[in-house]
Amino acid sequence: MATNTTQATTQAHGGSKGGGTFPPFDGSTMVAQLLWFAIAFAALYWLMSKVVLPRVAAILQERESLVSSDLDAAAKLKADTDEAIAVYEKALADAKAKAQAIAAETRDRLQGESDARRKAIEADLAVKLEAAEQQITASKAQAMTSVRGIAIDAAQAIVQQLVGTAPSVTDVEAAVARTLDPAARGA
16 A cells, blocks of 8 residues: 555656656666756856856955055045144144233233232322321320320319419429420439
8 A cells, every 4th residue: 555655646746657766867868967967067167257257356356446445545534634633732732822821921911910009009008108197296296285285274273272372384384394204304
């Protein structure tokens, strides 16, 4: 029964009833198959060597030159970028130095102006202080003359209250002068 099934399966797939050999290994068709294999191989070899491989080689050469030119352009752009960065950094350093110089110059100028204003104010204050001292001295001298008069009047009034008689003006003036003037006390 197994043989009938195998034959039925082989017939269903277009196989023959007998033999059972694989068609490429069939001895009667082997020479024709080898001839066609050689012709197909030669045609494919010729097609590959004359048409396909030159096109592939041209495409690879084109890609290689494109990559090479892109790498050269990238290297040139990198060099240009490095140069631009160096120029920028130099310009930045110059600008910083110039800004520092301007700041130092401005600081020195403002310090000079401040010193000049301070000196002018100090001179003005010194003049005002001198005037105030002169005014104080004058006021003190005037007050001292007033104090003498007040002291003379007060001494007369005190002596009159204590003694009952008013002393002479010249005696009171001499006593006040001795009391107020240190040089007169020693005499």
